Amino acid sequence: MRSARFFAVTVGLSLLARAATFDELAAQAAQARRGNQIPEAIELYRQAVQLRATWIEGWWFLGTLSYATYKYGDCESAFDQFVKLDGKRALAWSLLGLCEFETGKYDPALDHLRTGLAGKDLAPEVEAGVRFHYGLLLTRAGLFDQGNRELNRYAQGGAHEPMLIAGLGLSALRQPLLPKDVPAERMDAVMKAGAAERSLVLGEIETAATGFQELVKEYPAMAGVHYLYGTYLSYTRPEEAIPEFRRELELNPDNAEADAMLALLLLRVKDPAGALAYAKKAAEAKAADALAEYAYGEVLLGTGELRPAIARLEAAARLDPAALQYHTALATAYSRAGRHEDALRERRAAMELAGVPGRESGAQNARSGGADSPENR
Amino acid sequence: MTAGYVRTVLYLALAAAAQAAPKTVTCANCHRAEAQSQPKTGMGIGIEMSPHQEVLERHPKQTLDKNGYHYDVENKNGVSTYTVSDASGALTLPIRYAFGYRNFTFVLEYQGRFYESLVSYYEPIAGLATTMGDERIHPHNLTEAMGRETPEPEVTPCFGCHASGAVSQGKLTLATMKPGLTCEHCHAGAEAHMLAISAGKTAPSPRKLGEMAAEEMSNFCGECHRTWESVVTMRLFGEKNVRFQPYRLANSQCFLGDDKRIRCTACHDPHVELVHDDASYDRACLACHGVTQKTCTVSNKNCVSCHMPKVQAPLNPTVFTDHNIRVVHAGDPYPQ
Numbered sequence: 001m002r003s004a005r006f007f008a009v010t011v012g013l014s015l016l017a018r019a020a021t022f023d024e025l026a027a028q029a030a031q032a033r034r035g036n037q038i039p040e041a042i043e044l045y046r047q048a049v050q051l052r053a054t055w056i057e058g059w060w061f062l063g064t065l066s067y068a069t070y071k072y073g074d075c076e077s078a079f080d081q082f083v084k085l086d087g088k089r090a091l092a093w094s095l096l097g098l099c100e101f102e103t104g105k106y107d108p109a110l111d112h113l114r115t116g117l118a119g120k121d122l123a124p125e126v127e128a129g130v131r132f133h134y135g136l137l138l139t140r141a142g143l144f145d146q147g148n149r150e151l152n153r154y155a156q157g158g159a160h161e162p163m164l165i166a167g168l169g170l171s172a173l174r175q176p177l178l179p180k181d182v183p184a185e186r187m188d189a190v191m192k193a194g195a196a197e198r199s200l201v202l203g204e205i206e207t208a209a210t211g212f213q214e215l216v217k218e219y220p221a222m223a224g225v226h227y228l229y230g231t232y233l234s235y236t237r238p239e240e241a242i243p244e245f246r247r248e249l250e251l252n253p254d255n256a257e258a259d260a261m262l263a264l265l266l267l268r269v270k271d272p273a274g275a276l277a278y279a280k281k282a283a284e285a286k287a288a289d290a291l292a293e294y295a296y297g298e299v300l301l302g303t304g305e306l307r308p309a310i311a312r313l314e315a316a317a318r319l320d321p322a323a324l325q326y327h328t329a330l331a332t333a334y335s336r337a338g339r340h341e342d343a344l345r346e347r348r349a350a351m352e353l354a355g356v357p358g359r360e361s362g363a364q365n366a367r368s369g370g371a372d373s374p375e376n377r
Numbered sequence: 378m379t380a381g382y383v384r385t386v387l388y389l390a391l392a393a394a395a396q397a398a399p400k401t402v403t404c405a406n407c408h409r410a411e412a413q414s415q416p417k418t419g420m421g422i423g424i425e426m427s428p429h430q431e432v433l434e435r436h437p438k439q440t441l442d443k444n445g446y447h448y449d450v451e452n453k454n455g456v457s458t459y460t461v462s463d464a465s466g467a468l469t470l471p472i473r474y475a476f477g478y479r480n481f482t483f484v485l486e487y488q489g490r491f492y493e494s495l496v497s498y499y500e501p502i503a504g505l506a507t508t509m510g511d512e513r514i515h516p517h518n519l520t521e522a523m524g525r526e527t528p529e530p531e532v533t534p535c536f537g538c539h540a541s542g543a544v545s546q547g548k549l550t551l552a553t554m555k556p557g558l559t560c561e562h563c564h565a566g567a568e569a570h571m572l573a574i575s576a577g578k579t580a581p582s583p584r585k586l587g588e589m590a591a592e593e594m595s596n597f598c599g600e601c602h603r604t605w606e607s608v609v610t611m612r613l614f615g616e617k618n619v620r621f622q623p624y625r626l627a628n629s630q631c632f633l634g635d636d637k638r639i640r641c642t643a644c645h646d647p648h649v650e651l652v653h654d655d656a657s658y659d660r661a662c663l664a665c666h667g668v669t670q671k672t673c674t675v676s677n678k679n680c681v682s683c684h685m686p687k688v689q690a691p692l693n694p695t696v697f698t699d700h701n702i703r704v705v706h707a708g709d710p711y712p713q
Contacts (some may be wrong), residue, residue: 357614
């Protein structure tokens, strides 16, 4: 009897072992997934990829199901394997970055989200979420303009969750933090800055103006506040923006971007000598800073020093390739220098960044016809 | 004390006085032709100010019904008014500033604020139509129907480009405003130069704008006519950008930023009125084509009639010459 039982157990185990072949596990995993038995599916996919580490579909489902169930560590491992097998999937890189964001691996998360966004084939709703996290990470990395741009894009979709407002506030105040790391005593200012920034993005100009003014009134000695207000004023009232940047530099003399902004404004109000001093200071104070390079390049362009201007503007465009104005300035500089092909390339790049819409039905509008039109032959 | 002595003293006194009196030096002393013709150009006029609004005097009664509102632009005894009315009432405002030349948009003042009139006068139809850019505005009341509120930061550059002395340190200074562009507006330093000459001193001349090649000049003129950079940055794409000539020109295949032959003044003399004769521009085209560039196989006359098509601004009676110089094929879309 005992031997019969032993025989049965042995046969059963061998049957089980046979069921655990790769094909059977894969089929069971798919069935569990389709039946919405997520924990079972995850376990089966895990076993399957252990048997066959090159099974790309298995890593995919293991990753996505782990992400859906907030198991970010498992998700991260799965997509890490996935992208080693297939590095061309933008969504995989993006999900890897999102998982790393959740597990606190911020530097690789930033790189991987960037790779994902470069793929340009994300569904719009996924892309929005990726850009949001990317914007937060850029801000944390001190790339404030880039972060602010990404968060603005997200805000334009009408989003208004507190983490977005905080992220906008941080990028606008140029504080290299994630929302969760903002000290309690600074949170109010960050949220107010973010709310005003969001209003500006949405075109609610009066609300934005009131928000910025209140921020300056309540937090006149906080670093970044005068920079933000100055930036807002610089669009329409450059003369009023100048004292704000000077005040920022009094409070925060190491703010090279305030130097850069001041240089650009002085150039605009026809003070090239003043502009040059601040632009130089900005570029020397903060190496490899896109805004500082851009400001210096613009000032040099204004004084006709084309060759060094181009070098600076090229550096700016390299450091922040998605900044439209760096490419427009570079196109102008190339054009002035007679570098026509380069100018053309930069013009195209700028227009692409500006989102030139598709073909328009304007042909019929050419009233006099064209060189090939019947009346001109 | 003879009469002769008195006469001599008087003569000497008058001569001394004449010598001491400062000479009235103006730009016209040295730049006569430019100083005489430029004030009569569109840029020289810039704004027709009340009570000298010639076009409104020539067309003293204009009306338009639009969006459920009735518009009257009237000139009586040299006084121009802008009235918008509906069943609820009417709002009448004086027209102090008629911006433009041939086509006019009115900048109105109401309750201490500036408004851009929602309808403008257009020469091609000799009447009123919706102001360019305001086509999508659907007013809800008389004030909105009267015009689009233009806060000071928006209206300041309007005066800055249509007048001289209207902006100082970024602020609107209408007390010192002179309609149209004076010499100083483009030739910075002209007044200091002139004052120094008046005082018998030497003074550096303003920068010679003739030194500028195409790209630099496009940016210079583009401060008012919009630069390529500003149009792209503001994403002003589509047929509405046909009126921003520096942008259109820079997109031309033949635009070479370091070449003077394709700069604004290669075709247009800003000191004289715009020339509408197509053939007059041929010399500018032929300065390159037939010299260093390939020649046109169709004609060497009236180049612009084919290569710079006329484009009507969207939903607007104004027709512009497209400065994007190109080979235009029938059916081609409007290049952005």
